[in-house]
Amino acid sequence: MIDPVPSKKSFSTNILDWYDLHARSLPWRSPPGVRPDPYHVWLSEIMLQQTTVATVGPYFEKFLKAWPTVHHMASAPLDDILTAWAGLGYYARARNLHKCAVVVSRDFGGVFPDDLPSLLSLPGIGPYTAAAIAAIAFDRSSTVVDGNIERIISRLYRINTPLPAAKKEITKKAAALTPEKRAGDYAQALMDIGAVICTPRRPNCGTCPAAHACAAFAKGDMEKYPVKAPKKVKPTRRALVFWLQLPDGRVLLRRRAETGLLGGMMEFPSTDWVEEAVEIEAALDSFFADERREFFGEITAGDLVRHTFTHFHLELQPVVVHVDEPGRPDLADGLWVRPADFGNYALPTLMTKVVRAVTDR
């Protein structure tokens, strides 16, 4: 029999019973009955923002080994954090991670706050992460709403309002189901269910502990939910990227602006990323002063690098330029690095693609 409005008690009891039997074992998850370290919970939750469990695993271990406590992390240079974060994406998370560590270490004596308003005041912690830390690390009864839980709730109630407009309604429905006790286990249970059972496509309703209460399951239109606003098409931007190499083999790196796309990360110099087609000779002339061209030796091209960001595609044409000396004034803001040492620098995946395209792996 379908219960279109599940009661809080029966619903959460079902979910928690399922969790006791089927909880996944994850690197940041403590054994049953053991309160996890809030530092670990915080670190994992920041990394897990818009990032899959499988991707986060190795990074979480690496960070914990490099910085065992929030004090260690707060004492580290931001560049070390960015270098360790390289490849994870959304680099504002790494910058805010460091900011947050400094605040917790300096202003909170290294102790993470357990209440929502204090958590929300910290850099990089928004509604989801604040609720998750409060519930998982401190056993507070807070309502956690991530992408998994949005999907579960929108199917339970067949919510036809498209996301993100439906966020408020979904949060309200979710709050009505949140138990007073074991809210952390309950939240993690729902996220496990979302990842393993209530999947975006072809959900495994046969094994779902909430199927009896699910309106979408009753109607058989689970995949229609959650309804989402249509997404925009991504334009393609293009540029030349320069592999400037000295006779001794060192290559020029420089640091990007502190904010914005790939903020604070290292890069190979490039022309502006534009939607128009790139004329190579004209781009070379605009990037290097004409009178400088005579100092360059042979110029060759690497394989085209394709990369997709959140809101545009990028095509970078690598240009290998052999440079006679490092002291050139127009290259003064860079850093000459041996490719063997690139691992010591905060190179985002886009730039490691450039390395591969030029060195032909």
Added chain:
DNA sequence: AATTCGGGGAA
């Protein structure tokens, strides 16, 4: 309310 932030795995 919309846009800006990466990158990878699954279908």
Added chain:
DNA sequence: TTCCCAGAATT
């Protein structure tokens, strides 16, 4: 290819 992922900050 397209979609989505334990979202937050900015405009």
